[in-house]
Amino acid sequence: MDWSVLLVQATINGLIIGLLYLLMAVGFTLVFGVMRMVNFAHGEFYMLGAVTVYFFTGVFHLPFLVSVALTFFGAIALGALLEWLILQPFRRDELNGMIVTVGLAMILQNVALIIVGPDPLSMPAVAEGTLQLGGIVVPNSRVYVVGFALLVLAMLYAFLRYSRPGRALRAVVEDFEIASIQGIRARVYYPLGFGLGVGLASIAGALMAPIFSVSPFVGAAPLLKAFIVVVLGGLGSIPGAAFAGLVLGLCESYASLFFDSSTADMFIFAAVMAMLVLRPKGLLGKGDA
């Protein structure tokens, strides 16, 4: 058993999963930061992303990158529309708003079940062949996925850092009161925040579709992961979510070398509970408990 090979392999897998968690968590924390709402439908947007990309590539035969882009912008639009139509009355009412997202999740998942059926579908391969680095073998499709994910992250970073709406969004996430004093309008930033947040979830689903299977049930696990990452990294902190996402991915990957998954999962949930009780702001977050 060559431990160095296993470790490198685990690192690569961990980073890939970590990127997925990061995308989910940043989107989730964006929604929480802007709307103080825990979005129970977040996982279903991941699922929608996967299913949509499956249709674009498998049925309409569009190239992968194009499908992903269409999915992303479609998801942002859908998210903004849903926020404006359904979530608007609950902007100040976190608790009931959260239950509304539970209802939304039920609707999304079951609509998908009616259209697609319960069986898993597999995507056509994004790319053939593998990449060889020393003793490590990485399928090319994964390399592409990682590349696209990093591209999305770069674009997100640039948007949040350098564009006016992006900076305003960050301001709203970091401190809503101050942002509203500065005149940042809720009418624009609530739908934008929600749309972008669930758009990131959809892109995570779309990018991971070639790696994992596609079915209406794939949303549950990423939702849990988003919760975990965001609580540990800090509700309302984008860097915290990003950092914690990568760390969780890597930790899970390494832990799987030594423990079985359910023990690791239990430990993680216990850590989440402990964090909520001891330091609800998470490692880097803001917001009051």
Place this chain on the structure above:
Amino acid sequence: MTTMHGNVLPKERKNWVWLVVLAVIATWPWFSGVFVLHLAILTCLNVLIVNGLSIIGRCGQRSFGHAAFAAIGAYVSVLLATLADWNILLAGLTGMLFSALVSFMLGWVILRLKGVYFVLVTFSFGELTRLALLDWSEITGGANGIANVAPAAIMGFVFDTRPRFYGLALAVALLSIWLMKKLFSSHFGHAIDAVSDNPALAESTGLSVHKIQLVAFVLGSSLAGLGGVLLARYIGYISPESFNTSASIAFITMFVIGGQRSIWGPLVGAVVLTPLPELFRGAVQTQNIFYGVALILILRFMPGGLVSLMTWLKGFRKAKQ
């Protein structure tokens, strides 16, 4: 108007017509087939469990892990009876006690969290419990669960047929409703409302917010525990998936749709939602879409739940007179 038995919020008055209707509905299952009895039993157990949720809800908290306490009650009572050969009644009561104990320890720590943070913690606790039940498979049977659970028996009388068990379930459900009435018209009920409306003021008048919330949490979770105990004895089989997040969310759904601010909310919610799958006859997806839509519509247009619809109807009728 005395303050001991009501406040400014509208009070639902039960007149004789309603009582007769309820009595008829309650006894009807005994004269119908096995399937109606089955639904009626499940409805009664849901009434019990959601009543527990409503005690917690009245304090302003939403527990998304309520099913975990049902699981604790179920597993502890079943294991004590099968592995340690305990008397079934005693095992059941101990199961409920365990739910109370765990909720006490958990509540002591988490009740100071508010709103969404409390939701996330209870949600995590629900997942943690489910994973623990899966993981400790030598004791719990893991994913396979525990089958062949003996039927409930109290002092030799065995509830091994559906009509008999319905009698037990109905009695427990009615008892839980009676408990709700007694609780919320007592000093404690008013204290809970005070704590929920203005905790700083309540504390400054001598009410210990922490203690009151804790008692409410323990009471509510114990009712869930009892529900779990009875469910195990009825179905004859328990597994971690019987008490997963979907179950917790189902209880919240019943609570919200029935009516978050009324004693009768859990009853209405359970009665309306438990038999619903039968109406949809296997079109599970359509049924779930209906749940989701109903949830959103109720929260948007009728936040008081279906119960408030009846109050509104009564007001409408009075206005017409």
Place this chain on the structure above:
Amino acid sequence: MSQELLRVVGLSKNFGGLAALHDVSFSVSTGEIVGLIGPNGAGKTTAFNVISGTMPPSAGTITFAGKDIAGGPPSKVVVAGLARTFQSTSTYPQVSVAENVYRGMIARIAGTAVAKIAGRTTHMVAPAEVEAEIDNILQMVDLQNWRDVPAGSLAYGLQKKLGIAVALAARPTILLLDEPAAGLNHEECNELAKLLRQLQQQGLTLLLVEHHMALVMELCERIVVLVQGEKIAEGTPAEIRGNPAVIEAYLGAPDYAHA
């Protein structure tokens, strides 16, 4: 002579690096009306918060009726006989005036959780007695005509009276009032003075924080002056009025108007 009911010695309270209170000592004897005055930021409300147990002191002792009450929690302090009102109106707005008073009583009449659930009361058994007690308290503050009105719909001055009624429901031996005259017009102020004097006659001891100087000078037998967390003077109204340090720090020219 009347004995000491509340005694505060060396009270200090720090928030991070800021000393909100520093080495403050004073006492209140049974049956007195004592005023606590000072400019904004002097630490008056902090003193109330610490004394009533809402927050623990950083140093010093608080003795009430011979018992050390520092550290609270507020619910225990109230049960010992010390009640307070808040600066902003604190009522339960969605329920009736009577229900508000009733909620103020619950801790007193049904102390333990079991008593609360079982409905057993320690002092009063029948609901009729509870109702009578509520009416009693409402009459004390002259709110009996608004008995069934939702508290939130009351005029501001009446809401402040309700706040006092809720505190009275606990039947305290000493009542701490935090700016009871804030926002009241001239007539309401006179009513308040009358009410407080009546309460004193009925045996209640009062400690009030106020900016309304006319009210303070008229009502209080002794005054304690805080400036930036420290006590700079203590004495009768006449002494305080003439105290140069107080005048400079707070009162300004002798010809002052109420805040």
